[in-house]
Amino acid sequence: MNLAVIGSGYVGLVAAACFAETGNQVLCMDKDNEKIKKLKKGIIPIYEPGLHEIVERNFHQGRLQFTTNMKQTVEQSDVIFIAVGTPPDEDGSADLTHVLEVANSIGQLMNNPKIVVNKSTVPVGTASKVREAIQKETKFPVAVVSNPEFLKEGAAVEDFMYPDRVVIGTSDKQTAEVMQELYSPFVRTGNPIMIMDEISAELTKYAANSILATKISFMNEIANLCDRVGADVEKVRKGIGSDKRIGHSFIFPGVGYGGSCFPKDVKALISIGRKNHYDMRILKAVEAVNNDQKIYLLPKILKYYHNDLSGKTFTLWGLSFKPKTDDMREASSLEVISELKKHGAVVKAHDPVALSEARRLGLDSIIELYEDNYEAVRDSDGLILMTEWLEYREPNFQRLKSLLRKAVIFDGRNIYNPDKVRTLGFDYFAVGRP
Ligand code: NAD
Numbered sequence: 433m434n435l436a437v438i439g440s441g442y443v444g445l446v447a448a449a450c451f452a453e454t455g456n457q458v459l460c461m462d463k464d465n466e467k468i469k470k471l472k473k474g475i476i477p478i479y480e481p482g483l484h485e486i487v488e489r490n491f492h493q494g495r496l497q498f499t500t501n502m503k504q505t506v507e508q509s510d511v512i513f514i515a516v517g518t519p520p521d522e523d524g525s526a527d528l529t530h531v532l533e534v535a536n537s538i539g540q541l542m543n544n545p546k547i548v549v550n551k552s553t554v555p556v557g558t559a560s561k562v563r564e565a566i567q568k569e570t571k572f573p574v575a576v577v578s579n580p581e582f583l584k585e586g587a588a589v590e591d592f593m594y595p596d597r598v599v600i601g602t603s604d605k606q607t608a609e610v611m612q613e614l615y616s617p618f619v620r621t622g623n624p625i626m627i628m629d630e631i632s633a634e635l636t637k638y639a640a641n642s643i644l645a646t647k648i649s650f651m652n653e654i655a656n657l658c659d660r661v662g663a664d665v666e667k668v669r670k671g672i673g674s675d676k677r678i679g680h681s682f683i684f685p686g687v688g689y690g691g692s693c694f695p696k697d698v699k700a701l702i703s704i705g706r707k708n709h710y711d712m713r714i715l716k717a718v719e720a721v722n723n724d725q726k727i728y729l730l731p732k733i734l735k736y737y738h739n740d741l742s743g744k745t746f747t748l749w750g751l752s753f754k755p756k757t758d759d760m761r762e763a764s765s766l767e768v769i770s771e772l773k774k775h776g777a778v779v780k781a782h783d784p785v786a787l788s789e790a791r792r793l794g795l796d797s798i799i800e801l802y803e804d805n806y807e808a809v810r811d812s813d814g815l816i817l818m819t820e821w822l823e824y825r826e827p828n829f830q831r832l833k834s835l836l837r838k839a840v841i842f843d844g845r846n847i848y849n850p851d852k853v854r855t856l857g858f859d860y861f862a863v864g865r866p
Contacts, residue, residue, distance in 0.1 A: 433614065435459070436509035438534050440467055440498070442478060442692070442759070443551060443581050444515030446588045449483060452490035453593075454617040460498050461505040471498040479758035479785045482589040506541035511610065514562070515551040515581070517692075524699035525707070526555050535562040539569025547607055549577045553637050553697060555704050559601065559630035575607040578630040580637030585691065586756030593618055598625045601633025638704070641697040642715055647682040648689050649721040655685035655864025656728070665864030666846060685863050687818065687844035688725035690753030690762040695722070726764040729816065729842045730771050732861045736840065737813070742776030745837070747812040749805055750819020751783040751790050758786040760793060764844070765818045769799055782808040784821050806835060813838045820845040829856045 433456050437448040440462035448460035462468050467477050474491065476484050490496035499505060506512065516530035531552055538548060550562055563576040578601030583591035595618055600611045608627045615625055628636075655665040665685050673680035689695070698719050705712035737744060753763035760766065765781070772779050779799040783790065787801050795801065802808035805824070809815055809832060817824060825847055833839045833856065840859040841848065853860045 433457070433511060433610075434509050435511050435513065435614075436461060436505045437513040437515055437551075438462075438502075438505060439514065439516035439530075439552070440464075440471065441515065441517065442480065442585055442588060443583065444513070445471075445476075445478070445487070446480065446483060446583060446592050447513060447515060447551060447581070448496060449486045449490060450589065450592045450618070451614070452496040453486055456495065456614070458490075458496050459505050459508055460496060461500065461502065462498075463500060465500055468498045468500050479756075480585065480588050481756060486589060502537050503541050506538050506546075507543050509546070511547045511549060511614070512538060513549045513551050513579075518552045518554055518696075518700075520696045520699050523703060525703035526553065526696070526700045528554065528558060528561065531558065532561065532565050535565035536569060539566035539574075542566070542570040542572045542574070545573045545575075547575045547577060547610060549579045549611070551579055551581050553580060553641075553693070553700075554578075554634055555638075555700060556631045556634045558634060575602065575604050576630070577602045577607060577611060578633040579611065580633060582637070582640060585759050586754060594621070595619065595623060597623055599633050599636050600625060600627050601630035602627065603629055635704075638697050638701040641694055642701050642718070644682050645689055645694040645698050645722070646714060646718045648684075648694075649718040649725070651683040651685045652688065652725045652728075652863070653721055656725075658864035658866075662866050663864075664866055668864075685846060686725075686820075687728055687764045687768070687863065688722045690726070690764050691759060692761040695719075695762045698722075726767040727771050728863060729844055729861065730768070733772075733814065733816070733842055734775070736859070736861070741772065743778070744776075744813040745778040745780065745811060746772055746814050746816055747809045748779065748781040749783075749808070749815060749817050749824050750821055751781055751795075752786040752819055755819055755821045758783075758789045760786055760789050763818075768816065768818065768844075769795070773798060780808050780812060783819065784823060806831060810835045811837050814840045814842060816842045816844060817847060818844050820847050829853065829858070833857060 435451055435456050436459045437444045438461045440460050448458045452458040470477050514534050518526040521527040559576045559578045566574045598615045602608050612625050658665040669683055672678050698715050702712045702715050751765045769779050782802045782805040843862040846862045850860050850865055
């Protein structure tokens with residue numbers, strides 16, 4: 433099929449590459465000229481395991497092309513995916529400016545009937561708005577589909593290639609068949625393609641992210657309670673996770689969730705509730721718990737240093753909001769850095785892949801960034817573990833101890849064994865562990 437994907441970010445680029453991988457002709461479009469220039473040179477603007485190989489292969493084989501030209505994008509394609517950003521507006525609702533701007537351009541440039549697929553995460557009712565925006569501009573028929581994306585950054589290619597399910601929101605039978613054909617190579621093991629109405633498809637995406645965020649905030653509250661009653665949250669976590677009804681995923685306590693999706697989607701669902709005269713009480717609590725959780729270690733750090741951090745130096749291991757990504761949107765590290773700076777501390781940091789993103793965000797003007805995680809801890813008054821990258825899990829503790837000015841670890845992701853690190857001579861603080 434001739435496809436277009438508009439928006440070449442984490443979702444758009446991965447979708448375009450994976451659709452090309454299954455033999456489609458894909459035009460990947462973005463209004464960001466620099467991004468498209470890089471992609472044409474074979475440079476992938478984001479860090480995503482496995483993406484480089486698949487983009488390179490399909491680009492060289494001529495199935496994947498990059499452009500900033502909207503006219504060419506619309507005219508050459510039968511199915512057009514919209515994968516542009518939907519950032520939170522001031523009131524927390526999803527800002528549809530980019531989505532509707534694209535819909536408007538598609539309408540103006542349509543040269544024959546098209547299927548337009550909305551992959552961006554959008555509030556209920558957006559498919560209708562997109563349809564109206566297109567139909568206002570053209571006489572050609574258009575079918576608008578809601579097809580939310582469930583991939584995770586850090587495993588985006590794998591998630592797209594082997595989805596747990598594909599959700600297609602459309603009430604048109606023929607359109608549903610085209611979408612099923614497009615996705616059938618990805619569900620050969622029998623995972624379902626679910627056809628539903630557009631509104632339910634739109635809501636499914638927010639409900640999925642919100643329940644995952646809820647699990648995290650719930651578990652963080654249990655961890656915070658463990659700290660107060662002397663229980664070990666790691667034991668509690670295993671104890672509840674073994675119950676099949678609960679499961680082990682998304683119950684790892686720590687310093688909160690971040691990223692481009694959970695914070696904004698929780699906010700957006702609260703806003704959808706508000707607009708429909710329903711108070712989303714649980715989600716409001718989920719958000720409040722998470723906002724506090726990001727700096728949960730700070731009182732422990734302050735107490736350790738008798739409320740005086742001025743002139744002290746701290747090293748953060750991990751800047752990205754989670755491992756295997758360079759994405760720092762809403763990362764807990766940013767909050768911790770800001771709090772430490774407010775208290776007069778000097779901050780140093782290491783991250784395996786997010787240093788260039790940190791520089792792009794201007795972080796290098798307020799903290800010191802290190803390519804080597806051991807160099808980053810030299811002469812520091814404490815190590816703060818922010819992101820559970822694999823390479824931080826089994827460090828050389830003797831070396832760490834000899835480099836630190838003060839042998840203390842504040843573990844924001846509970847990755848170390850408290851007994852082991854204490855036996856090695858460290859003071860150790862975690863989240864919900866005695
Ligand atoms: P992103 O910011 O990485 O990429 C969006 C891209 O769209 C940018 O490159 C931007 O330049 C481009 N763009 C914006 N307006 C445009 C326009 N008018 N024409 C052409 N290009 C335009 O965003 P993302 O993380 O890929 O997210 C995209 C959507 O997918 C969001 O709604 C998000 O909530 C949703 N989503 C994201 C993830 C994720 O893990 N990142 C997962 C599932 C769903």
